[in-house]
Amino acid sequence: MSATAGQAADGVRSLADRFGIEPGMVVMEMGYDDDVDQDLRDALTDRCGELVDEDTDEVVDAVLLWYRDGDGDLFEMLVETLSPLADNGVVWLLTPKAGRDGHVEPSEISESAPTAGLQQTSTVNAGKDWSGARLVLRRGAKGKK
Template sequence: MAVSLGFASGAIVQEFYVDDDVDRSIRDSVEAETGQALVDVDYGDVVDGAIVWWRAEDAEEEDLADVLVDAMSNLDDGGLIWVLIPKAGRPNSVRVGDVEEAAGIAGLHATTSTALGQNWAGVRLTARPRSRR
């Protein structure tokens, strides 16, 4: 299944909380869309977007708002962040409202939520542009 998450050709996309349960077809689609391999959390340069795979069990270890702040630290102005969550009724599902609340705390805006594949849903977040002085 090919999905478009709105990343531009040539975009560098950083990925957070990758585990064995991620949907490989979503990852493949992003790499096909951008023409670039996804980079991991240790990537130290500016990125054009980020994907956060987030499950209810992850919330036991860390706060999603903190993860989103980390995701924004390398994000170029205008970059997208997608939080991918297990769909309702699936193990470790997360409410979209919980993602939206964490986004607000981190200074982001939720713009879209959509089904992505059989087991995952996505919430698209955008950052406010950084002020220029």
């Protein structure tokens, strides 16, 4: 069996595969700053093309939300991701790993996501300094914003 386009020859899944990003998807990015993981951004843009910003009028398949402790209210930022998000879209909440500047306690995510109408389904290693929490709309949550 041959490796798919997103897999390395040794069978290791690429970052874009771990994030479920496919060619043609529209991916919005929020919270960009000079500390983001460029390897992750490059892998995702190689797969789907340019990332759109939060001013887009497009319906998006995925949102990358770079969030650090001190960036503002996490609940409000998560709610902002919902307007352009497709009903089957995914929010990737990217936070600094434990011990890094701006680390966000998991309890903050577990409290804010459900209140915003999202549920966490998994986490991934999103790079040397970042973790990613995969958040999806709770059933029926989009209409209740």
